[in-house]
Ligand SMILES: Nc1ncnc2c1ncn2[C@@H]1O[C@H](COP(=O)(O)OP(=O)(O)OP(=O)(O)O)[C@@H](O)[C@H]1O
């Protein structure tokens with residue numbers, strides 16, 4: 001089925017200040033699908049996500065969200081447009097309580113919608129309930145990751161970008177989180193962009209895969225295509241089937 | 242009621258320092274620029290008090306809301322028209338700091354012009370003037386002795402309430418900790434910075450009105466206070482509003498009482514060296530506890546003291 005693009009990146013050259021990390025990348029996230037980005041450490045996966053959120057320096061190229069050009073928009077306006085982003089690091093406010101973190105995550109929502117979704121987050125991650133009033137820097141690594149995930153879920157935007165949401169989680173919980181990602185797509189029709197180390201698992205439900213290497217796209221295609229090419233899996237993803 | 246004037250001096254001076262250190266710390270925590278023009282925002286308050294009392298013939302306390310608004314607006318202007326464009330162009334913190342010094346020079350010049358203009362227009366002394374006689378009195382003591390600590394307590398309470406109980410206040414704390422993540426959740430970080438510059442400047446304006454009821458007013462008044470304000474903020478750690486409060490009280494009391502005690506021991510010639518007190522505080526803090534009072538692990542310290550005692 002051919003879908004429209006929710007996010008499309010064309011000819012992107014970007015980095016931090018004067019450096020160039022992303023070097024001519026084209027990337028498409030189809031509407032209501034899960035697009036996976038994989039690649040070795042330092043290949044520029046996180047930087048690519050930051051570009052889509054106005055947090056990196058874009059030298060040339062463009063980022064479009066639906067029909068809108070968001071290349072040079074400020075992050076807080078992009079957030080209001082309906083994109084949520086779970087950063088890889090520093091993804092919770094450590095000096096704020098768990099409740100305050102969720103409140104901030106829903107900064108742009110009205111209070112009624114927030115109350116409901118807030119409860120929904122606590123239902124999804126019951127481990128967080130007893131820490132409601134605690135400062136986030138007292139949480140364990142895994143609990144912090146759940147909170148960060150919850151902060152993205154509370155928004156229920158049109159597009160969600162997750163940067164390694166399963167880092168620090170036990171294999172069991174990592175599975176649950178990825179199931180949650182699939183659930184978000186299936187039940188709410190949300191477009192998902194997922195950077196994930198756990199490639200094998202991600203391939204199982206991802207729709208399309210982009211492999212980044214050295215700031216360039218080394219491969220891009222559907223999950224089936226990737227699985228059909230053991231060479232690709234070996235070289236870039238470190239998995240053998 | 243007989244009260245050693247040094248006690249009034251200690252209370253009033255400390256309150257003023259607390260208020261000034263709070264504002265300086267607030268703007269530093271958000272934008273990370275040490276603002277050398279901060280004390281001149283207080284001088285603006287002093288001159289507003291002069292106009293309100295001498296020209297309008299009204300109570301100096303009428304000057305409080307006016308100084309709040311005017312100094313706040315000048316502070317916001319410094320952020321909006323000087324710092325924000327510099328930050329957008331990628332200016333380093335040192336350059337931003339120097340730009341606040343430059344802004345201060347312009348501001349002091351403007352205050353001097355205003356002072357001359359006031360003389361010219363209303364025939365009112367506008368240099369080395371004192372407004373103490375305009376203050377009301379309570380139990381034979383100047384009103385400002387009571388107003389200043391009460392006002393500081395009220396402002397601290399409001400700040401605490403806003404920062405912990407309101408959505409915007411929590412967003413301010415979020416922005417101080419992590420501006421990138423704040424913008425990701427939709428907080429307009431630059432707006433938060435602007436608000437904190439307004440509030441910081443407004444508090445300095447309020448401090449200025451109280452200064453006018455105690456100190457001799459002059460365009461250079463703020464310049465003499467800058468070392469003490471920075472000392473109070475640095476002692477407080479420059480990263481915590483509660484640290485700024487403690488730092489303001491400590492430096493203020495030390496300047497007033499410390500100088501008196503030392504002068505009593507070694508001779509009154511030492512009083513002239515009072516300006517050294519804040520500098521000594523800055524040096525000692527940076528040498529032994531660079532994170533200030535806020536950075537000291539009090540629990541650990543108490544435990545260690547306990548262990549050495551037993
Ligand atoms: N804030 C920054 N300022 C300057 N350079 C940065 C910054 N963040 C990352 N880089 C550089 O950009 C390059 C790509 O980093 P990036 O975080 O995008 O990689 P990644 O693919 O996400 O890696 P990982 O799998 O380890 O998360 C690295 O060489 C890194 O040093």
Ligand SMILES: [Mg+2]
Pocket residue numbers: 045046047088163
């Ligand atoms: Mg990364």
